[in-house]
Amino acid sequence: MTARAQESMPVVGYLGTDTPDRFASRLHSFHQGLGSLGFFEGKNIKVEYRWAEGKSDRLPALALELARAQVSVITAPGSLSSALAAKAATSSIPIVFEMGADPVESGLVASLNRPGSNITGVTSLNAQVGSKRLELLHELLPSARAFALLVNPDNKRNAEATVHLLQAAADARNLKLHLLQATTEKEFDRAFGQVRELGAGALVIANDIYYALRSEMLGLLAQRHTVPAAHQSREFVLAGGLIGYGGDVGESHRLAGVYTGRVLRGEKPADLPVQQVTKVYMAINLKAAKAMAITVPLSMTARADEVIE
Numbered sequence: 001m002t003a004r005a006q007e008s009m010p011v012v013g014y015l016g017t018d019t020p021d022r023f024a025s026r027l028h029s030f031h032q033g034l035g036s037l038g039f040f041e042g043k044n045i046k047v048e049y050r051w052a053e054g055k056s057d058r059l060p061a062l063a064l065e066l067a068r069a070q071v072s073v074i075t076a077p078g079s080l081s082s083a084l085a086a087k088a089a090t091s092s093i094p095i096v097f098e099m100g101a102d103p104v105e106s107g108l109v110a111s112l113n114r115p116g117s118n119i120t121g122v123t124s125l126n127a128q129v130g131s132k133r134l135e136l137l138h139e140l141l142p143s144a145r146a147f148a149l150l151v152n153p154d155n156k157r158n159a160e161a162t163v164h165l166l167q168a169a170a171d172a173r174n175l176k177l178h179l180l181q182a183t184t185e186k187e188f189d190r191a192f193g194q195v196r197e198l199g200a201g202a203l204v205i206a207n208d209i210y211y212a213l214r215s216e217m218l219g220l221l222a223q224r225h226t227v228p229a230a231h232q233s234r235e236f237v238l239a240g241g242l243i244g245y246g247g248d249v250g251e252s253h254r255l256a257g258v259y260t261g262r263v264l265r266g267e268k269p270a271d272l273p274v275q276q277v278t279k280v281y282m283a284i285n286l287k288a289a290k291a292m293a294i295t296v297p298l299s300m301t302a303r304a305d306e307v308i309e
Helices: 003-007 024-035 056-068 080-089 126-140 156-172 185-197 215-224 234-238 249-264 286-291 298-303
Strands: 011-016 046-051 073-077 095-099 119-123 146-151 176-181 203-205 229-231 243-247 280-285 306-308
Touching: 011 024, 011 056, 011 080, 024 073, 024 249, 046 056, 056 073, 056 080, 073 080, 073 249, 080 095, 080 119, 080 156, 095 249, 119 249, 126 146, 126 156, 126 203, 126 229, 126 243, 126 298, 146 156, 146 185, 156 176, 176 185, 185 215, 215 229, 215 234, 215 286, 229 234, 234 243, 234 280, 234 306, 243 249, 280 286, 280 298, 286 306
Parallel strands: 011 046, 011 073, 073 095, 095 119, 146 176, 146 203, 203 229, 229 243, 280 306
Antiparallel strands: 243 280
16 A cells, blocks of 8 residues: 555544553454445554553543544543543544443533534433442442442543442442542552451442453452442453443444444534434353352343353
8 A cells, every 4th residue: 555545544542541452352343344334444444543551631531632633523432531531622523432331421512412513422321220230249248238349540530420320320229329539540459358357248340441341350359359230241240240230342342443434435424413322231250149148139140241250
């Protein structure tokens, strides 16, 4: 391919919240979506990647870099912070987001059906199912009167929304909710140790891209501390966590690739309704439950997509 041909290719700006390695499976799904519309990196499109390496405070500057490069479209996957950074960086370049939060409540779009402006995307609504994780843990531990919630204060708006949602769910069940915080991997171990110290029966781990990309580590810690915990991903349960419950992240990233392709074809974000991934995955680790002397009712295993024994 000639240099002139490469220069004429449309350019996708990809604003990643972490590292390429941690995003590998999500990136694969994204390229599947692009490929379904005939767009292939290095063949008929270029992709400019910017990686925040788990530091959300880097996202605004990285988004500005992409905007100044005048890319054809900015894809902002993984978090509300990424989408907000892209939106603040440009009001003219099309933006496609992928995240778990509610984009209307977050102020990203005017409505799901009519996003307006230069931004649209996909939501797995993972943030909204946090209360279901609490419900499942309470179902397994009906005598527990206190639970803990782990949030990432660096992802401020997401953390605030999660606390609000889970506190309402706890109040409805007359449960006490202890708030724990962790912004780095080093703080995870301390947070798990605090669950028992606070007298909490179990731990709900908030939907957060930093946490999601470290699901295996969190599952191993849940196992080591013998803490009943619920997180969003299958990897968490496979590593030793008790419950995994969340939206299909692979599907949401694939759909973000499809929307990015549609924008490259000339469609306007304002005319593309925000898509919602409605499929929810649920997994239970019976081995972990047995180690913690928890009896999992058949009614729950029957509802699970995957049971690990």
